[in-house]
Amino acid sequence: MLADTSTDDPASWRAAGMRQSSAWRVALSEAQQDEVRRAAGASRARAIHAIERGNFRLPTLGPVLDAARRDVIDGRGFVLIRGLPIAGMDRETVVRVYFGVGAHFGVARPQNRAGHLVGHVTDLGDDQADPKTRLYRTNARQRFHVDSCDVVGLLCLASAKSGGASSQCSSIAIYQETARTRPDLAAVLALPFVHDRKGEVPPGKGPYYPMPIVHHHAGRTSVYFARDFIEAAEARFPEVPRLSAAQREALDLVEHLAESDAFRLDMDFHPGDMQFVHNHVVLHARTAYEDWPEPERRRHLLRLWLSPHGLRPLPPAFEERYGPIRPGQPRGGIVVENDVPRVPLQPE
Numbered sequence: 001m002l003a004d005t006s007t008d009d010p011a012s013w014r015a016a017g018m019r020q021s022s023a024w025r026v027a028l029s030e031a032q033q034d035e036v037r038r039a040a041g042a043s044r045a046r047a048i049h050a051i052e053r054g055n056f057r058l059p060t061l062g063p064v065l066d067a068a069r070r071d072v073i074d075g076r077g078f079v080l081i082r083g084l085p086i087a088g089m090d091r092e093t094v095v096r097v098y099f100g101v102g103a104h105f106g107v108a109r110p111q112n113r114a115g116h117l118v119g120h121v122t123d124l125g126d127d128q129a130d131p132k133t134r135l136y137r138t139n140a141r142q143r144f145h146v147d148s149c150d151v152v153g154l155l156c157l158a159s160a161k162s163g164g165a166s167s168q169c170s171s172i173a174i175y176q177e178t179a180r181t182r183p184d185l186a187a188v189l190a191l192p193f194v195h196d197r198k199g200e201v202p203p204g205k206g207p208y209y210p211m212p213i214v215h216h217h218a219g220r221t222s223v224y225f226a227r228d229f230i231e232a233a234e235a236r237f238p239e240v241p242r243l244s245a246a247q248r249e250a251l252d253l254v255e256h257l258a259e260s261d262a263f264r265l266d267m268d269f270h271p272g273d274m275q276f277v278h279n280h281v282v283l284h285a286r287t288a289y290e291d292w293p294e295p296e297r298r299r300h301l302l303r304l305w306l307s308p309h310g311l312r313p314l315p316p317a318f319e320e321r322y323g324p325i326r327p328g329q330p331r332g333g334i335v336v337e338n339d340v341p342r343v344p345l346q347p348e
Contacts, residue, residue: 009221010075011281012173015265024076026068028083032061036085040097044057045090048092048343049108049117056100065104066231070260072105072151073308077282078168080267084155090343098155098302099343104227106308109149109333113200115340118305119278120254120347122152131232132198136303141288144258145167145226146279148321148331149305154275160299164288165225166275169263171223171283174254175214177263185250190215194240195321196232202323203286203337208233208240213254217315222280224318227251258283301338306332 018024028036039056058065068079081153084101086094088090095118102108108117112134123139139160144167154166179186192210201207215222230251233240243251257263269275277284291298307330314325322332 005133009225011077011170012176013170015169015261015263016174017079018076018265020114024071024079026064026079026081028061028081028085030179030236032058032064033085034082035061036097036101037057039323040089040093041101042095043100043121048096049341051096051100051103053103057105058101058104062104067100069105069308069347072125072276072278073311077170077172077278077280078284081276082270082272084272084274086155086272094155094157095302095343098153098304101274102153102304102306105153105304106151106306107330109305109307109330110335110339110341111149111303111305112334113336113339114348115342116348117304117341118343119305120344121301121303122299122347123346134198135228139164139289139291139299142286143227144255144283144285146171146224146283147226148310150227150279151306151308152270152277152284153304153306154269155302156269156271156273157300157302158297159269160272160289161292161297163287164269164299165262165266165270167285168277169258169265169283170281171225171258172221172281173223174257174283175223175264177257178250178253182253185246185253186214188246188250189254190216193230193243194233194237195226196227196236198229198232200334200336202335205320208237211317211320213250215317216313218281218313220280220312223253223283224280224312224321225283227255249299257319274308277305278313293313295348297306305333307333 043051111119121136124137126133126137128138128140190212192212194208195211198210213225325331
């Protein structure tokens with residue numbers, strides 16, 4: 001049975017409306033930038049991973065971030081915050097600032113089997129053709145997808161020479177359009193697809209797991225779309241059933257809609273820009289890019305995977321990827337055996 005496909009959900013939007021709106025862009029004032037600098041200095045009494053909302057005080061910026069978080073969690077599903085004052089800061093201070101701002105959105109979760117609470121999105125030369133490769137470590141195009149957390153944050157440190165554009169689309173609007181025009185494929189999206197863990201296996205779990213793309217639970221629709229991980233499972237494990245023609249058609253339709261001008265919102269991403277995206281209602285992507293030859297100028301983003309308070313309940317199927325989803329407890333991320341949370345200042 002298909003869920004209600006009415007479009008009164010604020011997370012259901014089309015690109016044209018967002019292009020005409022400035023509500024999703026927030027610019028920090030000089031006073032708020034100074035407040036961030038002071039908070040960064042005060043945070044040096046503790047390790048970065050110990051920074052929390054309560055000890056990274058932002059008296060005037062904090063309410064602005066609270067409003068942005070509400071828009072991300074209960075509204076359109078994303079926000080772009082401009083003007084984080086990173087120019088002239090050393091790397092540790094930049095990471096402290098970003099971790100502290102992120103703490104106003106949620107609790108940081110590990111992003112890989114190394115336990116990284118802050119990720120470095122940059123080209124490390126990993127093999128793009130290897131199904132196990134996490135593409136954020138390359139300069140390849142990243143198709144529309146979600147990350148394995150409730151909210152993903154990105155901070156731009158440096159832009160590419162060309163390419164690397166960021167795009168978002170409403171996965172809720174795409175599902176609704178699919179249900180309206182191809183209800184047969186909408187039903188397919190609610191059935192399990194096998195996903196590869198790409199070698200990041202939690203205790204007691206196997207190397208792949210089943211997960212539907214569309215979930216209807218507790219009166220909300222959530223979308224989990226990660227086609228690269230689906231195709232990796234099919235490529236790496238002979239025992240995984242081959243995708244059916246209907247499954248491939250459903251995946252193709254989601255990608256076609258996501259890439260279309262009707263649904264795709266492109267945005268510039270400059271140093272000091274922060275983007276926060278609610279993975280259950282928004283898909284994000286980036287184009288391939290050409291980097292600068294100088295190492296210090298190469299495209300480089302910092303990433304946070306966050307678990308905010310007050311989030312929607314998730315169905316049991318998410319436990320395969322998110323781990324325990326008990327109310328009030330941090331959830332999501334990649335938790336493997338004997339991992340120790342770390343905050344690397346440089347790419348590893």
